[in-house]
Amino acid sequence: MTTRLRVLDDGAWLSIDDTREVRVSELWRLDAPDFCGCDLADLIVENFQAVGIDGARIEARVHGQCIACGTTGVTGWIPVGRVHDGEFAEFDRSTVRRSR
Amino acid sequence: MPTDVENWKSEVYGREIREHLFDFAEQGFDSIPDDERDAWFERFKWWGLYHQRNGQEGYFMMRIGTPNGVLEPGQLRVVGEIADEYARGPGTNPIFGDAYADFTTRQSIQLHWIELSDVPAIFETLEANGLSTQQACGDSWRNIVGNPVAGKDGQEVIDAWPVIRDLNETFKGNDDHANLPRKWKVSVTGSADGSGQGDINDLAFEPAYKAVEGGDGSEDAVGFNVRVGGGLARNEPRFARDIDVWVPPERVSDVAGGLSALFRDNGDREDRYNARIKFLVDEWGAEAVRETLQEEYVDFELRSAGRDVREEYTYNAGGGERNDLIGVHDQKDGRNFVGLNVLVGRMGAEDVLELADLAEEYGSGEVRLSQRQNVIVTDVPDDALDSLLGEPLLEHYSPEPSPFMRGSVACTGTEYCSLSIVETKNRQVRFARWLKANVDLPTDVDEFHIHLSGCTASCAQPQIADVSLRGMKTRKDGEPVEALDVGLGGGLGENPQFARWVTQRVPADEVPGAIANLVESFAAERLEGESFRSFVARHDDDELDAFVDPEETDYDDPMLHNTKRTWYPYAENDGLDEAPPTPADD
Structure with a gap:
């Protein structure tokens, strides 16, 4: 089954199968040593730059800022949720996400 | 590879969207196939309709483009009546109530909670009264801005209003310019105050004098210098670049159309983040833009830039006369225009209708909108001034407001906007x-601009304010709270300057205390007569950061939580799972 993925409204949304599922303005905990020097980045999601899929896992590249150290930039691919039986489930916001 | 948006645009875009829009309106919101909604919502923008954020499914923001902010006699009443009848939704704003109109920083009007089924009736009313939502959003010519009192201003070098009207008529609904890589924002200014804010637009025409061949040499011709590639969005602010072109009024349309076509053909359609012409100017340089325009897009010899009047610019320049258009000012016909402060640009429908009454009673019925979200009643004779100024409505929408009221500009924010990170207007x-x-400015400082934008899209133009506030998050006692970055010292004028972001992630409830401490330091340490902008300019970022000094005060902020996780921040039961159903089709 094909999963339709889009970044919408100037990066405000990830649309997954034609539904606006993931929004900006959340804080995500990020294991992303390439992004900043914090053990875990505390990333404010300001813009979605791209969306992709790896198996059943939906991933996004995000423009944001680590609010702990102030580093700003675009992340690597970060998992945002999973598609199972055609249904998208967003990862819990407290999940530590590892970028690749 | 073209983006999804480009693919959708290549299938249906421009004027033809209207027919589909009306079909959907007739058949009901649910008639839009689920797998086509992303595409249709993107296309509806071209007709001024922007689907509101999640939790508000089926409701739209409607933007009415009023060229140069001009509302001809009777038009403000129409806006008020439409707001009163249609801009009512399930959420009630605790400050502004139900049904209001927002005046924007690009001299347009925005209404919220519009239902799709009502769109044909609204369009019919708007168009019967000379108003339109066409191209108010989307990838094409947006509302053309300028000095709102063009044609009347006592400080005018050239009347830009006929030029703006001509551009509007030429490029609205023009299929050759309907589908651009991205939005296209044009400013045309004829006054010497800089109130068209051309520097932050994709394309700017600014007044300039030029010695013209064949003239008798006794007087220069008046026309416009051309600048290209300004804009504030996405942490990539640019001032428009001088391309060394002067154009007489009768050639503005040719040059504007040439540059719009140049953008159409050369803008980046594979990456929307890189699509604005400011990035093309970065890549090519101003000289190559001029050469390409000359060689490929106009069939006459371009003249080099003329003598501008930028040294006279005062608008949003941080000091001197006419930093804005609030208050009573002379028109060149001997009458007056009266600028009224509309705090954060939002006016209740009843007040809109009352203002329309006042404009008819004391002026010509005409009202104009400024880029500082304010309204201007024009054509007021001297003998009617006192009566107008004594009207109770002007106690709230004052021509002599507090500097903190006068200087406040705010974008839509999380109340309706998908991109915003924080609540803004309230x-x-x-x-x-x-x-x-609680705060006293030095007695000789009567203007102090504070712009609050919910995100880096910069709809409140934060980078050109004395104090710039931009939506962020931080943690306070370990809990995430809405916060603001603080920038200082931005403004326009002869030598425009973007704000310097000196203090990051201030919890929103500590921002008023931070501004109070900043003003206290300014008052204590400024040189005699020094403007705030000059004060900022002579301090480094660390010194300024120390002046900001965030502090809790008795200011109470009820919206520190994540307002994006609500269906409407001010609802009693605000959770997304409490969101109202998609409006019924009736």
């Missing part, structure tokens, strides 16, 4: 009220 009202009650 917060800015609370800020302004607290600052007015």
